[in-house]
Amino acid sequence: MGSKILNGLVYLSTILTFGALGFLVLYILFNGVQYLTPSLFEWTYTTQNVSMMPALITTLYVVLGTLFIATPIGVFTGFYLVDYANRDNKIVKAISMATDTLAGIPSIIYGLFGMLFFVIFLGLQFSLLAGILTVTIMTLPVIIRATEEALIATGMPIRQASYALGAGKLRTLFKVVLPMAMPGILSGVILATGKVIGETAALMFTLGTATLLPQSLLASGRTLSLHMFILSGEGHNVNEAYATAVVLLLFVLVINGLSTFISKRLSKGGK
Amino acid sequence: MVTQPKIKVEDLKLWYGDFRALHGVDLDINENEVTAFIGPSGCGKSTFIKTLNRMNDLIPYARVEGKVELDGQDIYSKKMDLNNLRKKVGMVFQQPNPFPKSIYDNIAYGPRTHGVKKKSELDEIVERSLRQAAIWDEVKDHLDRNALSISGGQQQRICIARALAVEPEVLLMDEPTSALDPISTAKIEELVSELKQEYTIVMVTHNMQQASRISDRTAFFLNGHIIETDQTRKIFTNPNQEETENYISGRFG
Numbered sequence: 001m002g003s004k005i006l007n008g009l010v011y012l013s014t015i016l017t018f019g020a021l022g023f024l025v026l027y028i029l030f031n032g033v034q035y036l037t038p039s040l041f042e043w044t045y046t047t048q049n050v051s052m053m054p055a056l057i058t059t060l061y062v063v064l065g066t067l068f069i070a071t072p073i074g075v076f077t078g079f080y081l082v083d084y085a086n087r088d089n090k091i092v093k094a095i096s097m098a099t100d101t102l103a104g105i106p107s108i109i110y111g112l113f114g115m116l117f118f119v120i121f122l123g124l125q126f127s128l129l130a131g132i133l134t135v136t137i138m139t140l141p142v143i144i145r146a147t148e149e150a151l152i153a154t155g156m157p158i159r160q161a162s163y164a165l166g167a168g169k170l171r172t173l174f175k176v177v178l179p180m181a182m183p184g185i186l187s188g189v190i191l192a193t194g195k196v197i198g199e200t201a202a203l204m205f206t207l208g209t210a211t212l213l214p215q216s217l218l219a220s221g222r223t224l225s226l227h228m229f230i231l232s233g234e235g236h237n238v239n240e241a242y243a244t245a246v247v248l249l250l251f252v253l254v255i256n257g258l259s260t261f262i263s264k265r266l267s268k269g270g271k
Numbered sequence: 272m273v274t275q276p277k278i279k280v281e282d283l284k285l286w287y288g289d290f291r292a293l294h295g296v297d298l299d300i301n302e303n304e305v306t307a308f309i310g311p312s313g314c315g316k317s318t319f320i321k322t323l324n325r326m327n328d329l330i331p332y333a334r335v336e337g338k339v340e341l342d343g344q345d346i347y348s349k350k351m352d353l354n355n356l357r358k359k360v361g362m363v364f365q366q367p368n369p370f371p372k373s374i375y376d377n378i379a380y381g382p383r384t385h386g387v388k389k390k391s392e393l394d395e396i397v398e399r400s401l402r403q404a405a406i407w408d409e410v411k412d413h414l415d416r417n418a419l420s421i422s423g424g425q426q427q428r429i430c431i432a433r434a435l436a437v438e439p440e441v442l443l444m445d446e447p448t449s450a451l452d453p454i455s456t457a458k459i460e461e462l463v464s465e466l467k468q469e470y471t472i473v474m475v476t477h478n479m480q481q482a483s484r485i486s487d488r489t490a491f492f493l494n495g496h497i498i499e500t501d502q503t504r505k506i507f508t509n510p511n512q513e514e515t516e517n518y519i520s521g522r523f524g
Contacts, residue, residue, distance in 0.1 A: 086331050087331070088331075156329075157364065157366060157368040158368055158370060158371075159329075160326065160329065160362075160364060160368065161364070161368045161369075161370065161430070161433075162370075162380070163326065163329065163357065164324065164326060164357055164361065164362040164364075164434070165357065165358070165361070165380060165381040165384055165433065165434070165437055166354040166355065166356075166357040166358035166381065166384055166385060166437060167354070167380075167381075167384045168354055171384060175380070176370055176380075179371075179372075180371055
């Protein structure tokens with residue numbers, strides 16, 4: 001009797017989870033696809049035709065810029081924490097605590113910080129650079145944690161095997177440990193990408209909301225999420241907002257698919 | 272005739288933080304012999320074997336005092352090149368730990384580390400090492416297969432071949448068969464008896480029959496001390512110390 005109830009609950013929660021996802025996706029597709037016209041992909045944005053093309057390209061700029069800065073810093077911090085620092089060292093504890101805290105801070109706080117520090121104090125104005133730097137700080141913990149976990153998961157025996165053959169630390173790390181940890185690190189990077197794509201609060205006051213395609217690092221722009229937020233907020237372009245949501249959704253699906261594909265490929269290959 | 276021992280250990284002490292794991296160990300290890308370390312769990316034999324190629328350097332709170340000499344050279348001196356020491360003193364671990372790479376790349380990793388680049392030279396080293404480890408016939412047709420895809424016993428022989436590929440002088444084996452089935456164990460024991468022609472072998476074992484079958488000398492460890500070292504035959508038939516007698520007759524351990 002008890003197990004039947006439990007079984008029922010398991011099924012119910014499965015249905016609820018999938019139902020919620022399915023409903024959300026279908027709802028957006030239903031409301032959005034019909035407005036997904038070619039004119040929405042024109043190069044320039046006008047008040048008559050709220051093209052999402054500049055926002056689409058700006059999103060790519062922000063993602064690439066962020067990953068360009070955050071990936072090396074995050075990955076090397078992970079290396080340091082796992083393979084160089086002594087685990088009980090005060091600096092390590094401080095970095096770990098900082099990482100956890102950064103991960104838990106609401107993104108609007110990053111937005112506020114970015115505005116006060118990058119936009120005003122450093123005088124970057126609303127710009128690609130200010131936006132990228134702000135979300136870089138935001139995504140660092142994701143990449144650091146993923147790298148740390150991936151490195152730890154490779155384990156001590158494999159390192160010992162390499163050291164025992166007379167290999168030094170760098171060789172051990174780059175030739176043995178890193179190839180094994182790569183899928184984990186990559187999925188962290190992809191997770192960070194997802195986070196950037198979905199971000200609005202941290203970008204609104206740093207990247208700004210300009211409708212043009214930014215021509216330099218110091219120009220303002222808007223990402224797809226921001227674009228959608230503003231369209232739906234203004235009230236008279238709700239249909240286009242739904243169309244933008246469809247594109248965002250596709251983005252996220254592609255990224256998720258890519259991450260699964262890459263980690264499967266890498267962990268199978270492992271040569 | 273008294274020859275110089277390959278490895279000479281004098282008054283070696285080791286602490287893990289405040290815990291003292293070795294209390295002044297003295298031991299001579301002779302060239303081209305198999306020296307076995309026996310003793311109950313936690314007696315310090317695995318800790319001790321790791322001091323011979325300084326693997327204990329990897330443990331943050333381990334601290335060593337005393338002297339370990341390899342061919343008369345102090346391996347804990349500042350002048351010692353750690354990577355070169357480990358090239359000379361190879362190690363095989365309790366759990367087979369091949370890299371998740373092809374069999375070929377596993378064996379070639381060590382030589383590549385020490386600067387061998389030529390394909391023909393590497394091919395030769397790989398074949399020779401695999402033959403020495405008595406696994407060539409089993410794997411020669413699929414050297415490109417991932418080393419993790421073969422059986423545990425084969426993996427351990429791959430690890431032995433990998434250690435031999437850098438042409439060590441001493442081979443340390445830390446319970447190399449404790450994770451293996453009896454048939455694989457027999458193969459490795461046979462292998463060890465052959466390898467001692469060319470190498471000096473030091474082996475930790477939990478299995479007293481194994482020690483008596485394949486070693487020339489045996490050291491009995493207890494609570495971080497060596498209680499007795501002697502010819503294996505002597506240790507197992509007529510030990511000098513009562514504790515040794517009690518241990519080998521199975522009264523504790």
